[in-house]
Amino acid sequence: MLVAEAETNFTDKMKNIVETADRLKQMGESARAVLQTIIRPNARTNDAVEACERCVELFSRAHKQIESHASVFEQNQFVLPTPLRMDADERFTGRNVTIAFLDSGFYAHPDLTTPKNRILAYQSIFAEEGDQTSLETNDVASWHGMMTSVVAAGNGSLAGGFYRGIASDAYLALVKIGRTGRISEEQIQRGLEWVLENTEKLSIQVVNISAGGDFEESYLTNSLSQTVEQCTRAGLTVVCAIGNAGHLPGHAVLPPASAPSCIAVGGLDDQNSVDRARRGMYRSSYGPTIDGLQKPEVIAPGIWVAAPILPRTPTAEEAELYSKLDLTPDKDLRALIAQYRGVDKDLDEAADLRIPLLRQLISIKLREGNVINQHYKYVDGTSFAAPIVSSIVACMLEANPNLTPQQIKRILIDTAERVPGIDIARQGWGVVSARLAVEKSLGA
Numbered sequence: 001m002l003v004a005e006a007e008t009n010f011t012d013k014m015k016n017i018v019e020t021a022d023r024l025k026q027m028g029e030s031a032r033a034v035l036q037t038i039i040r041p042n043a044r045t046n047d048a049v050e051a052c053e054r055c056v057e058l059f060s061r062a063h064k065q066i067e068s069h070a071s072v073f074e075q076n077q078f079v080l081p082t083p084l085r086m087d088a089d090e091r092f093t094g095r096n097v098t099i100a101f102l103d104s105g106f107y108a109h110p111d112l113t114t115p116k117n118r119i120l121a122y123q124s125i126f127a128e129e130g131d132q133t134s135l136e137t138n139d140v141a142s143w144h145g146m147m148t149s150v151v152a153a154g155n156g157s158l159a160g161g162f163y164r165g166i167a168s169d170a171y172l173a174l175v176k177i178g179r180t181g182r183i184s185e186e187q188i189q190r191g192l193e194w195v196l197e198n199t200e201k202l203s204i205q206v207v208n209i210s211a212g213g214d215f216e217e218s219y220l221t222n223s224l225s226q227t228v229e230q231c232t233r234a235g236l237t238v239v240c241a242i243g244n245a246g247h248l249p250g251h252a253v254l255p256p257a258s259a260p261s262c263i264a265v266g267g268l269d270d271q272n273s274v275d276r277a278r279r280g281m282y283r284s285s286y287g288p289t290i291d292g293l294q295k296p297e298v299i300a301p302g303i304w305v306a307a308p309i310l311p312r313t314p315t316a317e318e319a320e321l322y323s324k325l326d327l328t329p330d331k332d333l334r335a336l337i338a339q340y341r342g343v344d345k346d347l348d349e350a351a352d353l354r355i356p357l358l359r360q361l362i363s364i365k366l367r368e369g370n371v372i373n374q375h376y377k378y379v380d381g382t383s384f385a386a387p388i389v390s391s392i393v394a395c396m397l398e399a400n401p402n403l404t405p406q407q408i409k410r411i412l413i414d415t416a417e418r419v420p421g422i423d424i425a426r427q428g429w430g431v432v433s434a435r436l437a438v439e440k441s442l443g444a
Helices: 005-026 031-042 053-069 142-153 185-202 223-233 314-327 330-339 345-349 355-368 382-399 405-415 434-442
Strands: 098-103 119-124 171-176 204-209 237-241 263-269 298-301 305-308 376-379
Touching: 098 142, 098 185, 098 382, 119 185, 142 171, 142 204, 142 305, 142 382, 171 185, 185 204, 185 223, 204 382, 223 237, 237 382, 237 405, 263 382, 263 405, 298 382, 305 382, 314 330, 314 355, 330 355, 345 355, 382 405, 382 434, 405 434
Parallel strands: 098 171, 098 204, 119 171, 204 237, 237 263, 263 298
Antiparallel strands: 305 376
C-alpha cells in the first residue's frame, strides 16, 4: 500500500517541528513551550493557546515514528516485496518441492490455499494429548507459523501477487511443535522425527525451523543436533533461524542452529532498499558455537519483511480500520470511525479532533502497528530470515532436483555476498543471492 499523501505532508511538517524544537530546547525552552509555538498559529481562536495533553502526545509519538522510520522509507514509500529485494529469478518458484515448517502453530491462509491448496499435511505433536487445534484455529499460537510459511511460500493472493514469497508454488507440510510460551528442544525434536517418518510419503526436501533450543551444548552430545544430522543424511536440507540475541553478551547460538550440517540464517537489515550500500546487520545471534563452528553461514532480510496478519483477530480489525481510514476522504473520516467504534480506543476518543490532527493520528497508528494494508504488516526477526533462505533452497531444487543438502549449502556459501564493514563472525559468508544460487544449481 502506498503511503498516503497526507502522511508525507505530515512527515515534512514534523521534521520542521523537530528542528524548531531542537533549536528552542537549546535556548532552555520546555517541550510544552516548544509545541506551543507550533500549535498557537493553528488554534481555532486567539484564546485557544494551551497545548492539550492529546496534542502533546500526538507530537511526541509522531516524532518517535519519524526517528525510527524516516531512513527506511526514504527511498520507497512502501515495503518492498521479498522477491524484488532478493533479486529472485521469477522463472523458479519452488514447483514440485515440499517444504516442512516446524513452528508454534499454523493457519490455512489464503496465500497458501487459493487458487489451489498447497498444504499437503498438518500435524500437531500434541494430538495424542488432546490438542484440538486445526488449520482453521486462529489462536495465539497460530500467527507465527502462519507468517513463516507464507513468507516463504505465499503467493500474495490478498495483494494481487505483490507480496508473494520466493517459493510461491511450493508445497507445504506444517508441523505444530508449540502452544504458548517457549518451545523446547524436545518439542523441536519430536517435530523433526515426524518429518523423518513422512519424508518419502510427502516428498519433503527442505525443513524450516524458526525456533531455538534450550542452551548451548556440543552437537556430539545434544540429541536435537544429532537428529538434525540424521535429517541431512536422509537428504533433507535443514534451515534454522539463528536467533535474535546478537545485542546480548555471549550472543549464543543454540541447537538446532548450532548443528554442523544445518544452514543457520542470520538477519540482514537492508533498510527496505535494493541499494547494496544501505545494507547493515540485524541484531541476530552469532558464533562461533561451543564446538568452534562458524554460524551463521548466511544472512537474509530479518527486518521490514512483509508478512500476513492473522485473520479474525483484534490485530486484523485494527489493520483494516487504519487502512480504510488512510484511504478515506476527509469528509467521511468521522463516520467511518463511528462505524468501527470499539476497535481502537484512541480513535474513538479522537473523533472530535480537527481533521489534520486526526490524519496525524491515523499515520501514527499505521506506523506503530507496522501496517502495510489490511492484510499484511512488516515484521522482524531471524524467524523470517530463515524461511526466505528455505524458499531459495526450494527454487534451487526446482532447478536441479538432484542436489544434495551438502551441495545446496556449498552453493549458498559460494554465491553469498559479504556486507562491507561487518564482522565476518556476524554475517558468515554474507547475504544469500537468490538468482546466483539458482543459476549455479542449474549447472551443478
